[in-house]
Amino acid sequence: MNRLGTPASVPASVPASVPAPAGERYLAEVTARLPGPASAHSGIVAELRCGLLDATDSHRSAGLAPAQAAEAAIREFGDPGQVADGFRAEIAARHARRVAVILLATGPLVGLLWIGTAAASHLALGLASAWPWTSLPAGLAAGILLVAVAAALTAWAALFGIAMTGRLTRWLPARPRRAPTAAAVAGFGAVGADALGLALLAAEIAAAPGKLSPVLAAAAAAASVARLLLARRAAYRCLALRASLA
Amino acid sequence: MRAEALKGHLDGILLAVLEPGPGHGYAIMEALRVRSGGQVDLPTGTVYPALHRLERAGLVQASWSEAGGRRRRVYELTPAGRRALDTERTTWQDFSAAVSALLHPAPAAVTSP
Numbered sequence: 316m317n318r319l320g321t322p323a324s325v326p327a328s329v330p331a332s333v334p335a336p337a338g339e340r341y342l343a344e345v346t347a348r349l350p351g352p353a354s355a356h357s358g359i360v361a362e363l364r365c366g367l368l369d370a371t372d373s374h375r376s377a378g379l380a381p382a383q384a385a386e387a388a389i390r391e392f393g394d395p396g397q398v399a400d401g402f403r404a405e406i407a408a409r410h411a412r413r414v415a416v417i418l419l420a421t422g423p424l425v426g427l428l429w430i431g432t433a434a435a436s437h438l439a440l441g442l443a444s445a446w447p448w449t450s451l452p453a454g455l456a457a458g459i460l461l462v463a464v465a466a467a468l469t470a471w472a473a474l475f476g477i478a479m480t481g482r483l484t485r486w487l488p489a490r491p492r493r494a495p496t497a498a499a500v501a502g503f504g505a506v507g508a509d510a511l512g513l514a515l516l517a518a519e520i521a522a523a524p525g526k527l528s529p530v531l532a533a534a535a536a537a538a539s540v541a542r543l544l545l546a547r548r549a550a551y552r553c554l555a556l557r558a559s560l561a
Numbered sequence: 562m563r564a565e566a567l568k569g570h571l572d573g574i575l576l577a578v579l580e581p582g583p584g585h586g587y588a589i590m591e592a593l594r595v596r597s598g599g600q601v602d603l604p605t606g607t608v609y610p611a612l613h614r615l616e617r618a619g620l621v622q623a624s625w626s627e628a629g630g631r632r633r634r635v636y637e638l639t640p641a642g643r644r645a646l647d648t649e650r651t652t653w654q655d656f657s658a659a660v661s662a663l664l665h666p667a668p669a670a671v672t673s674p
Contacts, residue, residue: 345606362586362609362634369587369631370605393604401610409617484618485572485645 335385338367341395348399350406350559359402367392404491407556408480411498414549415476418469418501422508425542426466428535429512435528452522458515462508469504472497495557502550509543567601571611573649574601576620576642583637586612612636620645 342360346353353360370388371381379387392398476497479487516536519527567574578584578592589612590605615621620642626635638646 358634359609361632363606365585365631365633366587366590366605366609369585373587373591391604392606395606397604398606398610401607402613405610405613405617408614412617480617482619482641484614485620 335371335382337385337389338364338371341367341389341392344395345399345402348396349402350556356402356406363392363398403556403559404489407491407495407553407560408484410556411476411494411553412480414498414553415473415480415501417549418498418505418546419473419477421542422466422469422473422505425509425512425535425538428531428538432516432528432531432535435531436526454518455515458511458518462511462515465504465508465511469501469508472501472504476501491560492557495553495560499550499553499557502546502553505546506543506550509539509546512539513543567603570649570653571603572615572620573646573653575608575611575615576638576646576649579621579636579638579642580646583635585633585635589636615642 342364345363346356346360349356349359367385367388370391371384374384374387374391375381476494479494479497513536516527516532520532574593575589578589578596584592586609587605590603590608593601593603593608612621612623616623616636619639621636622639623634623636625632627633
């Protein structure tokens, strides 16, 4: 229902369920400045719409005509750009936190699959007896070391991102770009760890075919490919969100 | 009072407004205006992202509730939010006491050798 078309004699106590077109235009201006599709922000829009209606009611109770009340509500809500700025920082922080949590949770699972693959193929025994790895092929030793470095980087960046976006939020200076940066670093770290793991697997298969447990190796490779693709996508999205912050 | 003047204190103020009981965004804004005697007048739209940030920090929890034909997001303090409010109060008291002492020095307090 169009509030502009509502006769002024309607008592102010009758709440509107749809704000005036000006209100919808205002909401559209806010959502146009938020990242991703409009459907991703239905909760924010529903909450703001309800707030606009409440504000309109309040101005009508104060004696304004419906159209003037709707305009006053929009003025009261402030510059749509400023409102969107606040939500963009929040959307980036939440996305960064989700990415960091998922990376931190899936890392050990993928890692265990690789360790299982190595153990089942007696590679672990070979590694243990070859300690301190001077007798290992240099490429394999360096590869394992690099995977460990990438995994550690991922874990630290993810932990930092989680810490930044949780309880500590209150105590930290408002640096909205930090969390998406940390999550992007964690994402690219995971991409690196998984890509290196897959490269080592390919090298092992080429060097000693038949030595690896096919089921476990396939499971580890599939898990790494899935994680690599998801981490890469999440990392780029974090960078995009970061770039959208003032 | 504009948003810049409140910077750093908005979180505590929002928590204080929610202390007596849960409230939705617009009710929080009106309480803010009433309780400050009209002195605090932020753009209402900016209160919503601030509430979402408090929710992410675990200081408030939000839930949708339907009343009067409208679905509202209602915010409520968590135990961590109550503790944060206590801390905020102590910090503010210390800060305002220190600034007051500096802005209104007792005439005898400054002595020249």
